Amino acid sequence: MDLGIDADELNTCVQCGLCLSACPTFRVTGDETRSPRGRIALMRHVQLRDAPLTPEIVQSFETCVQCRGCEPACPSGVQYGRLIEQTRTTLARTHRSTPRWLRLAYIPLARPRLLRAGSVAIAVAQRLHLVPTRLGLSVRIPLRQQPIPASGSDVYLFTGCVMDAWQRDVHLATQRVIEAAGFGVTPTLAQAPCCGALHAHAGLTDHTRRMAHKMMAALRPDMPILVDSAGCAAAMKDYGHLLGTPEAGAFSARVFDVQQWLAQHIDRFPKVAPLDLRVAVLDPCHLRHVQKVHLDTRVVLRPFVRELVELDDDGLCCGAGGAYSALEPALAGQIRARKVGSIDRARPDVVASANPGCSMHLGAAGVPTLHPMQLIAQALPGRRPLD
Amino acid sequence: MKLRRHSGRAHDGGPDAALVADLQAAIGRDRVRNDSAERALLSRDASVFDDGVAGPICFPGSTAHVQAVVRIAVRHGRAVVPRGAGTGLAGGAIPLGAPVVVSLTRMNRILEIDHDARVVWVEPGVVNLDLTKHLQPLGFHFAPDPSSQQVCTLGGNLANNSGGPHCLAYGITNTHIIAAEVVLPDGEVAMLGGLDAEPLGYDLRGAFVGGEGTLGIATRIAARITPTAPAVRTLLMSFADVRDAANTVSAVIAAGIVPAAMEVMDQRITRAVEHYVHAGYPTDAAAVLLAEVDGLHDGVDIDAQAIAAIGREQGATEVRLARDDNERMLLWKGRKTAFGAIAQIAPDYYLHDTVVPRAKLAEVLAQTYDIAERHGVIVMNVFHAGDGNLHPLLIFDAREPGVLERVHAAGAEIVKASLAAGGVLSGEHGIGVEKQAYMTLLFTDDDLDHQNRLRKSFDPDCRANPGKVLPSGHSCADIQLLTAVPQGMWV
Numbered sequence: 001m002d003l004g005i006d007a008d009e010l011n012t013c014v015q016c017g018l019c020l021s022a023c024p025t026f027r028v029t030g031d032e033t034r035s036p037r038g039r040i041a042l043m044r045h046v047q048l049r050d051a052p053l054t055p056e057i058v059q060s061f062e063t064c065v066q067c068r069g070c071e072p073a074c075p076s077g078v079q080y081g082r083l084i085e086q087t088r089t090t091l092a093r094t095h096r097s098t099p100r101w102l103r104l105a106y107i108p109l110a111r112p113r114l115l116r117a118g119s120v121a122i123a124v125a126q127r128l129h130l131v132p133t134r135l136g137l138s139v140r141i142p143l144r145q146q147p148i149p150a151s152g153s154d155v156y157l158f159t160g161c162v163m164d165a166w167q168r169d170v171h172l173a174t175q176r177v178i179e180a181a182g183f184g185v186t187p188t189l190a191q192a193p194c195c196g197a198l199h200a201h202a203g204l205t206d207h208t209r210r211m212a213h214k215m216m217a218a219l220r221p222d223m224p225i226l227v228d229s230a231g232c233a234a235a236m237k238d239y240g241h242l243l244g245t246p247e248a249g250a251f252s253a254r255v256f257d258v259q260q261w262l263a264q265h266i267d268r269f270p271k272v273a274p275l276d277l278r279v280a281v282l283d284p285c286h287l288r289h290v291q292k293v294h295l296d297t298r299v300v301l302r303p304f305v306r307e308l309v310e311l312d313d314d315g316l317c318c319g320a321g322g323a324y325s326a327l328e329p330a331l332a333g334q335i336r337a338r339k340v341g342s343i344d345r346a347r348p349d350v351v352a353s354a355n356p357g358c359s360m361h362l363g364a365a366g367v368p369t370l371h372p373m374q375l376i377a378q379a380l381p382g383r384r385p386l387d
Numbered sequence: 388m389k390l391r392r393h394s395g396r397a398h399d400g401g402p403d404a405a406l407v408a409d410l411q412a413a414i415g416r417d418r419v420r421n422d423s424a425e426r427a428l429l430s431r432d433a434s435v436f437d438d439g440v441a442g443p444i445c446f447p448g449s450t451a452h453v454q455a456v457v458r459i460a461v462r463h464g465r466a467v468v469p470r471g472a473g474t475g476l477a478g479g480a481i482p483l484g485a486p487v488v489v490s491l492t493r494m495n496r497i498l499e500i501d502h503d504a505r506v507v508w509v510e511p512g513v514v515n516l517d518l519t520k521h522l523q524p525l526g527f528h529f530a531p532d533p534s535s536q537q538v539c540t541l542g543g544n545l546a547n548n549s550g551g552p553h554c555l556a557y558g559i560t561n562t563h564i565i566a567a568e569v570v571l572p573d574g575e576v577a578m579l580g581g582l583d584a585e586p587l588g589y590d591l592r593g594a595f596v597g598g599e600g601t602l603g604i605a606t607r608i609a610a611r612i613t614p615t616a617p618a619v620r621t622l623l624m625s626f627a628d629v630r631d632a633a634n635t636v637s638a639v640i641a642a643g644i645v646p647a648a649m650e651v652m653d654q655r656i657t658r659a660v661e662h663y664v665h666a667g668y669p670t671d672a673a674a675v676l677l678a679e680v681d682g683l684h685d686g687v688d689i690d691a692q693a694i695a696a697i698g699r700e701q702g703a704t705e706v707r708l709a710r711d712d713n714e715r716m717l718l719w720k721g722r723k724t725a726f727g728a729i730a731q732i733a734p735d736y737y738l739h740d741t742v743v744p745r746a747k748l749a750e751v752l753a754q755t756y757d758i759a760e761r762h763g764v765i766v767m768n769v770f771h772a773g774d775g776n777l778h779p780l781l782i783f784d785a786r787e788p789g790v791l792e793r794v795h796a797a798g799a800e801i802v803k804a805s806l807a808a809g810g811v812l813s814g815e816h817g818i819g820v821e822k823q824a825y826m827t828l829l830f831t832d833d834d835l836d837h838q839n840r841l842r843k844s845f846d847p848d849c850r851a852n853p854g855k856v857l858p859s860g861h862s863c864a865d866i867q868l869l870t871a872v873p874q875g876m877w878v
Contacts, residue, residue, distance in 0.1 A: 045424075
């Protein structure tokens with residue numbers, strides 16, 4: 001079966017195995033079918049040798065977190081992300097994966113009112129203790145959303161879908177921090193309801209393309225777009241490749257992770273007393289392995305906290321992976337256990353993660369996790385106490 | 388509504404139902420896999436050999452599990468092949484004739500650090516670099532550092548008696564394994580070696596290390612831990628001719644200096660790795676020599692200066708000292724990922740692992756380039772120069788018709804040239820299936836016969852990784868004992 005993968009791209013892997021330790025699913029299973037090398041070999045079996053696409057092979061592809069930790073580990077420069085994304089797209093198109101109920105679940109993401117209604121329903125259920133804890137929903141979804149008014153038009157703040165519905169407090173903190181650096185902020189809100197990252201993960205790249213077109217048409221072409229979710233920024237920075245047009249390329253070039261942007265303007269912040277906290281930096285995979293701007297988080301955070309500590313696991317994924325923690329809870333839990341071990345050894349007061357999915361996934365394991373922007377907002381004058 | 392994916396669909400259980408049922412009953416359902424995907428993947432390692440066929444795959448979690456698996460395999464008349472990370476380059480983990488594959492990746496606990504004996508007890512699936520990182524805060528490390536150390540396992544290191552750049556000063560794996568609990572090919576458990584300085588009797592531990600899985604499976608390993616030196620200096624020297632680099636290596640050793648490591652890369656390799664790591668390797672030099680000394684602060688400076696002076700005498704065009712740990716780590720990352728990085732040039736590679744006397748390095752190197760040119764293939768040289776361990780990489784695109792024959796012919800000539808210079812077949816990758824055929828070039832019939840007797844004293848029925856190391860004429864006729872490829876395999 002033709003998976004639609006470029007033959008040359010598929011051939012760059014020499015099967016050396018140097019990726020194995022960088023793969024979270026191989027780390028917890030020790031199983032080649034859960035490794036990048038194994039998955040690429042299976043892609044080859046299916047596409048080049050016409051091996052039948054067995055349920056086990058589909059599972060091998062579906063269990064990939066798509067963290068892309070294998071890419072920096074690969075001396076051959078294999079673009080694993082492209083390979084797995086193309087594979088997942090073909091699987092979804094031919095209905096071998098991403099079943100209908102799952103596709104339905106992705107619909108509200110691009111429809112803010114539907115998403116809001118659903119979120120209120122979950123919020124009510126949470127207050128009636130009707131949401132089982134095993135679902136790992138660690139955020140308390142607000143019943144009523146706080147307003148997030150625009151303060152100027154120097155930069156956009158991309159607010160997105162689930163994050164805006166469930167964690168608008170993070171956006172509010174981000175907005176305060178950007179403002180403290182002297183920039184007026186326009187939240188994107190309903191103009192650009194979703195980036196399509198979760199869809200692309202599930203192989204629904206056509207949906208992602210539609211959302212990319214919609215967002216590019218809606219936003220002014222002269223404003224930088226700041227993003228406080230690592231997964232969303234990574235997806236938006238990929239629009240250039242996804243759509244293959246110069247306009248999309250130019251759009252992607254205007255997308256910045258908020259820490260990446262602020263690191264360039266760090267001297268604009270007022271001098272403040274740092275928070276008396278020992279903070280461990282957790283690098284979201286799509287910040288570290290995909291956008292490769294994770295060091296900026298440290299630059300931005302360092303003046304505002306007493307102590308920054310590094311984790312000792314070389315940026316291994318935490319298992320959140322967008323919707324992965326909900327779709328593959330067993331593996332996601334094992335992967336998280338490794339991360340929690342690393343966090344325990346670092347003995348932080350709090351963990352800073354620039355991706356909402358990671359925060360929720362770790363929060364469900366009882367790890368106190370805040371967005372770097374929340375910590376900085378705390379340290380800035382006129383702060384409001386964290387709840 | 389169907390919420391559970393795959394439910395009700397028939398799984399591809401694969402052949403060997405009775406064997407699989409016994410294995411699952413003994414060690415648990417989730418520890419045995421037998422579908423065609425798993426079998427296909429575990430038929431390969433990092434070598435070029437693709438004619439392996441795996442039987443059922445087991446993921447034991449304890450010595451008792453391994454013992455149960457081995458006994459069941461024996462009962463079913465099947466062989467057993469152990470596997471670590473599958474990064475071997477000689478095909479040592481390639482299963483021949485659908486044996487039971489024992490993947491030790493889940494036995495990955497660091498069990499106990501014994502400070503008095505300076506020993507750490509580990510399970511075989513512990514990753515080499517993980518162990519070193521675990522020991523780092525205590526001021527120790529595990530000295531053998533194969534280039535694949537970020538993924539390769541202690542069990543695999545033991546089986547191949549692995550080397551690594553820093554084995555020049557610290558010795559190869561055999562020096563660092565002082566005891567091992569092993570499951571013998573009949574399922575019996577034995578402890579080989581011990582923590583005492585002089586264990587009684589023959590050194591069976593010494594025989595077992597480097598056995599490539601043909602003598603049994605190690606399930607607990609006592610590894611020596613090495614204090615980490617307080618100071619390190621890393622020199623990068625550029626040369627206009629690869630022979631000058633080789634001669635520098637000989638001259639350094641002759642001067643009485645024993646560096647921690649001395650590694651040479653030729654221009655093609657250097658360009659490929661620099662493109663990946665951006666460590667500042669000079670891409671215009673014909674060869675670079677990476678030399679590292681460690682020890683006390685004052686001593687390392689003296690040694691580094693002495694090495695630099697020798698390099699200049701031998702014609703080094705540039706001598707550079709790594710400024711800080713960061714640059715040092717980048718330089719080493721480049722060296723250690725060299726094999727993978729060549730994929731930027733061609734998708735396939737085949738390499739040898741011969742060792743030649745240091746004084747013959749320059750001569751044999753020149754021959755490798757001649758041989759490759761005559762066969763119309765590209766050779767790239769990267770090697771553990773300090774101990775004369777060559778790694779000539781023949782790179783090619785397997786999709787090109789006829790290229791594999793040329794590559795094998797060139798490889799054979801390179802091996803013969805190394806042996807003619809007084810060298811040996813393998814420095815560290817093992818014999819596996821790759822170098823079996825060359826064993827007769829190095830050993831007499833008598834030699835091989837005695838090696839086979841040693842092997843048969845551990846494994847009289849040829850159940851342990853059959854078809855490896857000893858050439859078939861000198862081994863028990865093991866391949867004939869193996870079950871034919873089962874029905875239903877698609878690889």
